[in-house]
Amino acid sequence: xxxxxxxxxxxxxxxxxxxxxxxxxxxxxxxxxxxxxxxxxxxxxxxxxxxxxxxxxxxxxxxxxxxxxxxxxxxxxxxxxxxxxxxxxxxxxxxxxxxxxxxxxxxxxxxxxxxxxxxxxxxxxxxxxxxxxxxxxxxxxxxxxxxxxxxxxxxxxxxxxxxxxxxxxxxxxxxxxxxxxxxxxxxxxxxxxxxxxxxxxxxxxxxxxxxxxxxxxxxxxxxxxxxxxxxxxxxxxxxxxxxxxxxxxx
Amino acid sequence: xxxxxxxxxxxxxxxxxxxxxxxxxxxxxxxxxxxxxxxxxxxxxxxxxxxxxxxxxxxxxxxxxxxxxxxxxxxxxxxxxxxxxxxxxxxxxxxxxxxxxxxxxxxxxxxxxxxxxxxxxxxxxxxxxxxxxxxxxxxxxxxxxxxxxxxxxxxxxxxxxxxxxxxxxxxxxxxxxxxxxxxxxxxxxxxxxxxxxxxxxxxxxxxxxxxxxxxxxxxxxxxxxxxxxxxxxxxxxxxxxxxxxxxxxxxxxxxxxxxxxxxxxxxxxxxxxxxxxxxxxxxxxxxxxxxxxxxxxxxxxxxxxxxxxxxxxxx
Numbered sequence: 196x197x198x199x200x201x202x203x204x205x206x207x208x209x210x211x212x213x214x215x216x217x218x219x220x221x222x223x224x225x226x227x228x229x230x231x232x233x234x235x236x237x238x239x240x241x242x243x244x245x246x247x248x249x250x251x252x253x254x255x256x257x258x259x260x261x262x263x264x265x266x267x268x269x270x271x272x273x274x275x276x277x278x279x280x281x282x283x284x285x286x287x288x289x290x291x292x293x294x295x296x297x298x299x300x301x302x303x304x305x306x307x308x309x310x311x312x313x314x315x316x317x318x319x320x321x322x323x324x325x326x327x328x329x330x331x332x333x334x335x336x337x338x339x340x341x342x343x344x345x346x347x348x349x350x351x352x353x354x355x356x357x358x359x360x361x362x363x364x365x366x367x368x369x370x371x372x373x374x375x376x377x378x379x380x381x382x383x384x385x386x387x388x389x390x391x392x393x394x395x396x397x398x399x400x401x402x403x404x405x406x407x408x409x410x411x412x413x414x415x416x417x418x419x420x421x422x423x424x425x426x427x428x429x430x431x432x433x434x435x436x437x438x439x440x441x442x443x444x445x
Numbered sequence: 446x447x448x449x450x451x452x453x454x455x456x457x458x459x460x461x462x463x464x465x466x467x468x469x470x471x472x473x474x475x476x477x478x479x480x481x482x483x484x485x486x487x488x489x490x491x492x493x494x495x496x497x498x499x500x501x502x503x504x505x506x507x508x509x510x511x512x513x514x515x516x517x518x519x520x521x522x523x524x525x526x527x528x529x530x531x532x533x534x535x536x537x538x539x540x541x542x543x544x545x546x547x548x549x550x551x552x553x554x555x556x557x558x559x560x561x562x563x564x565x566x567x568x569x570x571x572x573x574x575x576x577x578x579x580x581x582x583x584x585x586x587x588x589x590x591x592x593x594x595x596x597x598x599x600x601x602x603x604x605x606x607x608x609x610x611x612x613x614x615x616x617x618x619x620x621x622x623x624x625x626x627x628x629x630x631x632x633x634x635x636x637x638x639x640x641x642x643x644x645x646x647x648x649x650x651x652x653x654x655x656x657x658x659x660x661x662x663x664x665x666x667x668x669x670x671x672x673x674x675x676x677x678x679x680x681x682x683x684x685x686x687x688x689x690x691x692x693x694x695x696x697x698x699x700x701x702x703x704x705x706x707x708x709x710x711x712x713x714x715x716x717x718x719x720x721x722x723x724x725x726x727x728x729x730x731x732x733x734x735x736x737x738x739x740x741x742x743x744x745x746x747x748x749x750x751x752x753x754x755x756x757x758x759x760x
Contacts, residue, residue, distance in 0.1 A: 228669035346668040358661070358686040362647040362735070363679070367487050369476050372649075374735040383647035383735055409685030411646050411700060414736060418645075 202251040202349060205237035206281075207271060209264045210291055210318065211257030214335040215282035216240050225342045232349050250275040252348065254331075258284045258291060258318045265316070265324055272325040277348075279329045280321050281341070283403045286330035288438035291318035295437075319438050329354045333389060334403035334435060340388045357388040360407050361400045364391035373399055377422040379431050384410035401434040446596045448578040450568060454593040455552075455576075459514055461591060466512035466548065471520075477733045479520060479655030480513050481527055484543045487652075488678040490665070491539050495672045511547040518561070519613065519727040521551045523655035525563030529719060530658055539677075548584050552576070555607040572601040612741040613726030615748075622724075622744065623716035625751035626708050632754070636746055641701035643736050648681030650707065650730040650738075656723045657681070657711075682706045708743075 208216065219226060220241070236246040253275035259265045272278055283289035294302075295317055303313045321327050331341050340357075347354055361382035365372075368391050373380035378399065382391075385402035393400055406412065419428050450458065462468050471480055492503045516524070528544060531537040549564035557569050566585035568576035578594055580586045615622070629636065651657040661680040666673040680687055683704055688697040697703045715723035724740075731739050 225668050228667075232668070232670065342668055343665065346666050349668075350666045350670065352664075352666070358680070358684050360645075360647045360684075362649050363487075363652060366477055366649060366652050366733075369478070372733060372735050375733070375737075383645035383649075407685065409646065409698075409700070411641075411644060414643050414645050417643065418736060 201232065201234040203236045203249065204233045204252045204254070205246075205250040205271070205275070206235070206239075206241070206254045207237070207256070207267075208239065209255065209257035209268070209285075210260040211282065211284040211289075213240065213256065215256045215333070218333075218335045218338045219341065222338045222342055225338075229342070229345055229349070247274070252277045252279060254279050254281045255285050255321055256281040258288060258321060259324065260291060260315050260318055262314065262316070268321065268324055277328045278321075278325065279331060279348075280327050281331050282336050283332055283334040283405075283435050284318065285321050286327075286332045287403075287405060287435050288318050288320045289334055289403070289435050292320075292435075292438035293433055294318070317438065323438075330405065332386060332404040337389050337392070339390075356386055356408070359387040360410070361385045361387045361389065361391055361394070361402075361404070363387050364389070365394045365400075367391075368395055370394050374418055379419055379423045379427060381415070381431060384412055384415050399431070401431060403435045405439075406436070446598060447600050448580075448589055448594050449571070449597050449600050450576045450578055450594050452574050452576065458591060458593045461593070462512055462514070462588065465509070467507065467509045468512045468514055471513050471515045473515075473517060473520070477649075477653045477729060479523065479653065479727070479729065480516065481524070481655050481658070483511060483513065483547070484527070484540050485531075485658055485660065485679075488676065489539075490674040490676050493672050493674045496670060506542055506546050511543075512550065513547065514550045515552045516549060516564070518551065518553050518557070518607075519725045520655055521549065521561060521564050521567075523725045523727065524549065526656050526719070526721060526723060526725070527658060528563065530656075530723075533719075548588070550585075550588070555605040556603075558607075570605055572603050575600055577602075610726055610728065611745075612724075612728055612731065615741060615744050616722055616724040616726035619712070619716050619720070619722040621748060622712040622722045625744075625748045626712040628751045628754065629747045630705060630709065630713075634747060634750065636743060637701050637705050640704050640738065640743070641699070644683060644700060644704050644738060645736050646683045646685065646700050646703070647735060648684050649733050649735065650740075651681035651683070652679060653729040653733045655725065655727055655729070659687070659710075682710065712744075 235242065236244065236248065236250065239245065253271050255268065255271065255278065259268050280286040284291055299313065299315060303311050331344055344354060364387055365382055370391065380399045381402040382394065382400040384406055385400050386404040386407045389404050459468050459470055492501055494501050531540040551564050551567040553567060553569045555570065561567050561581065565580065565582045566588050567579045567581065569579065571577045578589050580589050659680045659682060660677045662675060662677050664673050665676050683700065686695065687703060689695040697706060711723045715721055731741060
C-alpha cells in the first residue's frame with residue numbers, strides 16, 4: 196500500500212479521563228503496527244502533527260460538555276467518512292453522565308460560589324449530536340478488542356460486536372455467578388468482549404460495553420428486584436447508562 | 446481375578462501418570478464447565494494463512510497426550526455422544542485430532558449397572574477403600590500395568606446405588622421427550638412464552654452443557670496484515686445473532702424461538718439424528734442458570750401436559 200493511499204485517522208478527545216487513549220498507548224507493538232498501516236494525521240495526546248483536513252476515520256473519546264465542544268464534534272463529523280466513538284463516555288455518556296443539571300448547579304455553588312455562571316451541559320452519548328458509525332465501548336476500552344476492531348476496519352471487514360454477553364468470559368474464568376449469590380450484576384445483558392475484567396477483580400458488571408443487542412433487560416430486573424433495593428438497582432444502571440437511551444428499557 | 450486400585454493410591458497414580466501424560470484431574474464441583482472444552486475449545490485458531498509465504502498452516506498437536514482423570518458416568522456418556530456428533534455425518538478434524546490424542550479415565554462412585562461405551566479406563570467403587578479397574582481400550586490396559594493396580598481374587602464388592610437424579614432419569618426416555626417437546630411446539634405450549642419472560646439470553650446453559658456443540662467461525666486478521674486466522678468459538682442458540690445469516694436476516698429474532706430451539710435441538714432433532722436426547726442429566730444448566738430456570742421442571746411440565754393431552758378425549 197502506498198503512503199498516499201493510507202487511511203487518514205484522527206483521534207480527538209472531549210471531556211473524559213483519557214484512560215481509553217492510555218489503553219491505546221498500552222497496545223505498544225500493535226499500535227505501532229496500526230500507525231504503519233494508517234496515517235495518523237491528528238492525535239493531540241500522541242503526537243505533534245495535527246492536521247485538519249478530511250479524515251477517513253475519526254475516533255472520538257469522551258463526550259462534549261460545553262457548547263464549543265459540541266460545535267467541534269459537528270465539524271469533525273463533517274470532515275470524517277467514519278466517526279467512531281471510543282470508550283463509554285463517548286458511546287453511552289458514561290461516568291460524566293451520572294451528574295445532571297440540578298446536581299451540577301449545587302456543585303457550582305459549593306465550589307465556585309453563587310456568582311459563577313456555568314457553561315456545562317449534561318453529558319450525553321455522541322449519538323445525541325451527530326451520526327455515529329460504530330461504537331467501541333468500555334470504561335476503559337479493552338485494548339485487545341479495540342485492536343481487533345481497528346484491524347477489521349483497516350482490512351475492510353464489516354464491523355461487528357462479539358455475539359456474547361459478559362457471562363461467556365465470566366464462565367470461562369470459572370467465577371461464581373453473582374446473581375446466584377444474590378448480588379447485583381448486569382453481566383447477562385451486557386455486551387461481552389471485555390474479558391470479564393471487573394468480575395475477575397471481584398466487582399460486579401455495570402455494563403460499560405453497552406447493553407447487548409436483543410438483551411432481556413426486563414428479565415434481569417425481575418431477578419434484581421428479588422434481592423436488591425430500588426436504589427441499589429438504580430445505582431447499577433446509572434453508573435454508565437444514566438443518559439443512554441437503553442436506560443429507558445426500565 | 447479383579448484388578449483393583451486402593452483409593453489411597455489415587456494421588457500417587459495420577460502423579461505417576463503425569464510423567465507420561467498431561468494429566469488433568471477433573472473435579473466437577475470445582476468448575477461450571479464440562480470437559481468438552483478440551484476438545485472443542487471455547488475459542489481457538491483452527492488454521493492460519495500467512496501473507497508472506499501464501500501458505501496455510503495448522504498448529505501441530507502437543508507431543509504428550511492429554512489424560513482426563515475423574516469423569517463421572519454422565520460426563521463420560523456425554524463425551525461419547527459428542528464423539529458421535531463430531532464423527533457423523535462428517536468428521537470434525539479439529540475435534541477428533543485432539544480427542545484421539547487423549548485418554549479418559551472415569552472414576553465412578555457408585556456401582557455400574559450398564560455397560561460403559563466411552564473412555565479408556567473406568568474405576569468403579571467396590572468398597573470404602575477400593576476401586577475396580579475396567580479397561581476399555583489398549584491405552585486403558587497400559588495404565589492398568591502401573592504398579593498401583595493389584596490383582597485380587599475375591600475383593601469385597603459392595604453395592605452402591607447411583608444417587609437418584611430425576612433429571613437423569615427423565616433424560617433417559619428420549620422417545621417420550623422427543624414426542625413431548627415436538628407436541629409442545631405444535632400446540633404452542635404457553636411454557637415458551639413464560640420462559641421468554643425469564644430467560645436472560647446469556648447462553649450459560651449452552652456453555653456449561655457437556656454436549657452443546659454449536660459454534661461459529663470468524664476470521665481474525667493480524668493488525669499488521671501479516672496473517673489471518675480462521676477461528677471458531679462456542680455459540681449458543683439463545684444468543685441474539687445465532688440465527689443471523691449472511692445479508693443480515695435473523696431467522697429467530699424472538700428469544701422465545703431461540704430458547705425453544707435449544708430444546709428442539711436437544712430433544713427432537715437429536716433423537717431423529719442420533720436416537721438420543723442430547724442431555725445426560727448432568728444438571729449443570731439447572732445449577733448455573735442465573736435466572737434459575739430448571740430444565741427438569743420445564744421438561745416435567747411439558748411431559749405432564751403431553752400425557753394429559755393423550756388421555757383427553759378427542760373431538
